[in-house]
Amino acid sequence: MAKEKTYLSKPWLDAWKEACALTSPAKIVIPKGIYFLSIATLEGPCTAPSELQVEGTEFSTAREPLLIKGKVAKSMIIVIHFLFKQFHVNVLGCKNITFGHFTVSAPGESPNTDGIHIGRSDEVNVLNTEIKIGDDCVLMGDGSKNFVINGVTCGPGHGISIGSLGLFKNEEPVHGVIEESKVKLSNINFKNIHGTSALPEAIKIICSTTLPCENVELANIEITHSGPTRPAVSQCLNVKP
Secondary structure (H helix, E strand, C coil): CCCCCCECHHHHHHHHHHHHCCCCCEEEEECCCEEEECCEEEECCCCCCEEEEECCEEEECCCCCEEEEEEEECCEEEEEEECCCCCCEEEECCEEEEEECCEEECCCCCCCCCCEEEECCEEEEEEEEEEECCCEEEEECCCCEEEEEEEEEECCCCEEEECCCCCCCCCCCCEEEEECCCCCCEEEEEEEEEEECCCCEEEEEECCCCCCEEEEEEEEEEEECCCCCCCCEEEEECEEC
């Protein structure tokens, strides 16, 4: 006989409401097992911090199965979307989040299936994770800072990316990315780039000390800095032009 499906939506919502109403920190644990999830919206504000620990495997029966939003504690605003439509995980405006032993899988030819898409967030750790999708494994978007990315297996998609910056107005820079590089980069071209820089260091290319970048070409680049300190400068480390 086939094993009966265990639907998670209602017990998860019930546990969330109970934990969210507590005045002391609470943890919700989804134990090991296989669960089916339709739509679950976990809303705040909560009185105290609430921690969610998922040990089981979930399968979606809807296009948008899980949404966590609102103030989870008085001093922290978290908005996390788990979307099984385009991005798998969209972390927006979050602080101090760790993804560990996290697995994402989608067809290699599927577009816009970013594993973990991060924007305007602080202190996000992605550790010992396997992401097999058709787009970026981990993407750090504008306004994001202080990352540790370690032990991530990517493929067949685009790898770990910092990008999509400069397309829209008022985008913020990305700071503080710690990523041990074991990937050799070569045959890289930067051509026909014109504009202004908010900082004196307009061009900064830093590659791995163990695997320097090779065959890097910069051509027809004109970036100016009109600040009070000095003209625009560039920095290249571990680069073989």
